[in-house]
Amino acid sequence: MDNTENKKSKLVVSHSPHVISLSLSTRIMMTDVMIALLPVISMAYYVFGWLAIKQILISAGTCLVSEFIFVGMRKKSLTLTDFSALITGVILGLSLPAPAPWYIAVVASVTAIGLGKVIFGGLGMNIFNPAMVGRAFVMIAFASVMAASGYIDKSMSIDVMTMATPLNAFKQSGILTSCSDLIFGSINGSPGEVSGIACILGGVYLCLRKTVSWQIPAGVIFSVLILGYLAQISGIQTGWTVLHQIFSGSLLFGAFFIATDPVTSPLTPKGKFIFGAGVGILIIIIRLFSGYPEGVMFAVLLMNSLTPLINRWVKHRTMGEL
Amino acid sequence: MKINLKRFTGITFPRGVHPKYNKELSVEKAVEILPTPAKILVPLLQNIGAMSVPVVKSKQEIVYGEKIADGKGYISASIHSPVSGIVQKPTVTTLPNGRHVPVLPIKTNENHIEGNELWDLIYGGDWLKKLKVNFTSEGITEKIYNAGIVGLGGAAFPSHVKIAFNYKNTVDTFLVNGCECEPYLTTDYRLMVESPESIVAGSLLAGKTLNTNKIYICIEDNKPEAIKAIEAAAKETPVKVVVLKTKYPQGSERHLVRAVTNRIIPLGGIPVDVDVAVNNVSTVSAVAGAVLRGNPLTHRIVTVTGRGIKNPKNIMVPIGTQYKDVIEYCGGLTDDAVRVVSGGPMMGFAFTDFDMPITKGTSGITVFTKKDIKARKETACIKCGRCVDVCPMRLVPAKLAQAVRHRDIELAQKYNILACMESGCCGYICPAGIPLVQLIRMGKAMIVSDKKNKEKIDS
Numbered sequence: 001m002d003n004t005e006n007k008k009s010k011l012v013v014s015h016s017p018h019v020i021s022l023s024l025s026t027r028i029m030m031t032d033v034m035i036a037l038l039p040v041i042s043m044a045y046y047v048f049g050w051l052a053i054k055q056i057l058i059s060a061g062t063c064l065v066s067e068f069i070f071v072g073m074r075k076k077s078l079t080l081t082d083f084s085a086l087i088t089g090v091i092l093g094l095s096l097p098a099p100a101p102w103y104i105a106v107v108a109s110v111t112a113i114g115l116g117k118v119i120f121g122g123l124g125m126n127i128f129n130p131a132m133v134g135r136a137f138v139m140i141a142f143a144s145v146m147a148a149s150g151y152i153d154k155s156m157s158i159d160v161m162t163m164a165t166p167l168n169a170f171k172q173s174g175i176l177t178s179c180s181d182l183i184f185g186s187i188n189g190s191p192g193e194v195s196g197i198a199c200i201l202g203g204v205y206l207c208l209r210k211t212v213s214w215q216i217p218a219g220v221i222f223s224v225l226i227l228g229y230l231a232q233i234s235g236i237q238t239g240w241t242v243l244h245q246i247f248s249g250s251l252l253f254g255a256f257f258i259a260t261d262p263v264t265s266p267l268t269p270k271g272k273f274i275f276g277a278g279v280g281i282l283i284i285i286i287r288l289f290s291g292y293p294e295g296v297m298f299a300v301l302l303m304n305s306l307t308p309l310i311n312r313w314v315k316h317r318t319m320g321e322l
Numbered sequence: 323m324k325i326n327l328k329r330f331t332g333i334t335f336p337r338g339v340h341p342k343y344n345k346e347l348s349v350e351k352a353v354e355i356l357p358t359p360a361k362i363l364v365p366l367l368q369n370i371g372a373m374s375v376p377v378v379k380s381k382q383e384i385v386y387g388e389k390i391a392d393g394k395g396y397i398s399a400s401i402h403s404p405v406s407g408i409v410q411k412p413t414v415t416t417l418p419n420g421r422h423v424p425v426l427p428i429k430t431n432e433n434h435i436e437g438n439e440l441w442d443l444i445y446g447g448d449w450l451k452k453l454k455v456n457f458t459s460e461g462i463t464e465k466i467y468n469a470g471i472v473g474l475g476g477a478a479f480p481s482h483v484k485i486a487f488n489y490k491n492t493v494d495t496f497l498v499n500g501c502e503c504e505p506y507l508t509t510d511y512r513l514m515v516e517s518p519e520s521i522v523a524g525s526l527l528a529g530k531t532l533n534t535n536k537i538y539i540c541i542e543d544n545k546p547e548a549i550k551a552i553e554a555a556a557k558e559t560p561v562k563v564v565v566l567k568t569k570y571p572q573g574s575e576r577h578l579v580r581a582v583t584n585r586i587i588p589l590g591g592i593p594v595d596v597d598v599a600v601n602n603v604s605t606v607s608a609v610a611g612a613v614l615r616g617n618p619l620t621h622r623i624v625t626v627t628g629r630g631i632k633n634p635k636n637i638m639v640p641i642g643t644q645y646k647d648v649i650e651y652c653g654g655l656t657d658d659a660v661r662v663v664s665g666g667p668m669m670g671f672a673f674t675d676f677d678m679p680i681t682k683g684t685s686g687i688t689v690f691t692k693k694d695i696k697a698r699k700e701t702a703c704i705k706c707g708r709c710v711d712v713c714p715m716r717l718v719p720a721k722l723a724q725a726v727r728h729r730d731i732e733l734a735q736k737y738n739i740l741a742c743m744e745s746g747c748c749g750y751i752c753p754a755g756i757p758l759v760q761l762i763r764m765g766k767a768m769i770v771s772d773k774k775n776k777e778k779i780d781s
Contacts, residue, residue: 007657007659008674008676010660011659011660011662011674012660013674014661014697015759016663016668016670016672016746016749017668017746017749018667018668018672018690019341019668019695021751022696024751024753025755026701026704029704079702084704122702123702213706262706263704263705267705267720268707268710268718316716316718318589318717319576319714320591321738321741
């Protein structure tokens with residue numbers, strides 16, 4: 001009997017469900033994103049060499065250090081182990097021009113974590129995609145380094161870096177880049193965006209693992225397909241086809257890795273699709289009618305600000321509700 | 323050759339989860355009959371609805387099957403003694419779900435039926451031949467009422483309410499729920515394998531009462547033996563077997579109706595609103611016992627399982643047996659047992675007082691070891707929406723939890739918090755380890771107490 005009493009004292013009472021799915025945790029989701037980024041990073045290395053890796057390492061490192069300092073200042077328990085700051089850093093590094101000087105990445109990373117994330121209350125509370133906040137900041141503060149010419153470094157031995165980025169070349173001088181170059185990545189641009197196929201590979205993996213919701217990239221690509229086709233037949237941009245729209249710039253990288261940030265995108269499947277479609281529409285509008293050649297960053301930030309509204313307005317109908 | 327596409331996709335409902343089922347612990351264990359314990363505690367509230375009123379006095383001698391409490395009102399059920407013995411002074415106990423209920427303790431004497439004799443009386447023998455006798459719809463419902471049958475799947479809703487012909491609200495399909503989607507539990511499975519004829523007979527009787535010939539026994543595809551047994555027993559009857567894809571919570575009434583008939587029960591409604599009736603396999607087996615043999619509901623099968631119990635078993639026990647007798651019969655807890663749950667891992671209630679009694683609605687006892695329960699430290703919600711993706715009721719659990727945390731009852735109600743069936747899917751999947759189900763339960767409790775306060779102010 002004593003033995004039973006002893007065993008009973010070890011029992012704990014808790015609420016149901018008593019089992020949890022071990023295949024999913026915030027850290028596993030972030031690790032999945034890292035795995036999915038591997039083809040993108042490899043392509044970046046293939047095209048830009050150590051320049052791209054240096055950029056990624058600087059921003060990832062600065063993001064981790066900033067998170068450590070800012071979270072410490074708020075006297076909250078450290079959240080470095082959930083890897084979210086690391087992902088922010090890597091995505092930020094992949095979205096900066098490879099030849100940009102080191103302090104650009106540092107400033108962008110500190111802004112991303114400080115103003116983009118911790119100031120709102122840390123992971124889960126931020127309104128805007130942290131990496132894009134950081135990038136937007138340096139894009140405006142260091143306009144010359146981040147503008148079209150920032151991607152070109154004639155002194156480099158890497159061939160592609162002597163050329164303008166495809167969107168720029170087209171916008172300014174009407175030079176078409178072939179679709180196959182866009183798909184395989186022998187072009188200039190931010191390290192993350194050069195290869196369409198690497199982005200699709202990683203993105204499909206994330207969707208299959210359900211780490212990101214397929215509705216967001218589907219929404220982006222769907223709306224770009226429709227608007228891109230309309231632009232093509234209306235002849236606003238001669239020669240620039242809908243395929244160019246999809247594979248050029250950071251559209252695929254943005255659709256699969258940036259817009260899909262769960263924190264800053266809506267909760268429900270329908271809301272996610274609308275969010276994605278909104279990103280796609282804004283990208284096309286910025287590309288066609290603004291002074292910037294590319295609009296993924298602004299499109300994502302704008303839609304981020306609409307996320308609470310989408311969450312409120314898009315009705316998720318309960319089963320059996322009329 | 324006709325290719326059936328359903329073969330590949332499987333009949334099921336949208337959303338839900340695939341937890342580890344762990345049924346192998348007890349699935350091959352034939353039902354054993356618990357030797358009658360020296361003392362049992364019969365709770366007076368074992369069903370949804372009103373409490374039963376005792377009709378016996380203290381120190382009165384009673385025999386097996388004698389009525390000891392009467393149902394009070396329409397939604398209530400009478401209770402019969404599962405043993406012979408002497409009634410003791412009523413006391414109060416707390417059931418695992420937290421309800422305090424009065425109980426009638428009964429000290430058993432030697433005059434009880436035991437072992438195989440009891441099995442033959444309740445489940446064994448021949449069932450289908452006796453069906454030739456003509457029963458009227460009212461007659462069957464009355465017999466169900468007199469036997470005190472309630473839904474044995476867990477909800478314990480009085481069965482005479484569900485299995486009754488109502489000319490205003492007729493039923494065209496009768497579903498018999500043999501899904502048993504809750505992980506670990508094998509109660510219904512064993513019954514389907516060991517007494518398929520009683521289930522088929524009960525289904526036919528219930529179908530007759532409801533005046534429908536469309537009777538489907540629904541079984542998930544992870545129970546091939548049960549499908550075979552029921553199909554064999556139902557060969558010469560209009561009863562059909564529907565094989566469903568294994569998914570949690572397939573056994574939920576709403577989701578079973580959605581999967582089989584493609585009808586959606588309105589919010590806050592019941593199956594009869596879409597002309598369907600649903601009953602558990604154990605319930606219809608009890609109906610057959612009541613109608614064909616005059617057996618009151620006195621015993622039920624429970625699964626005692628989990629890695630924290632020495633010998634997992636399926637046992638037939640008198641209703642009112644204390645948990646300690648059952649756990650002892652199964653060899654007791656192992657040294658690393660950390661949580662004892664009444665029911666299964668997804669919806670069961672944890673408890674530590676083994677003096678509590680088993681009720682009509684108890685389908686099993688699951689004992690977990692530390693290895694089974696890997697609690698996750700709660701981290702921030704990253705709004706990934708996985709809870710939305712799995713919620714079988716199409717709710718937004720993350721939003722509900724947030725509303726409850728801020729005590730915003732109005733917002734929670736706007737998001738239909740009361741529709742939550744507490745399946746546990748969201749809490750199971752949440753990557754941030756947020757106690758979503760607990761928060762939603764808290765919200766529901768807040769709504770109830772709010773209502774009570776308002777009534778107080780009004781009166």
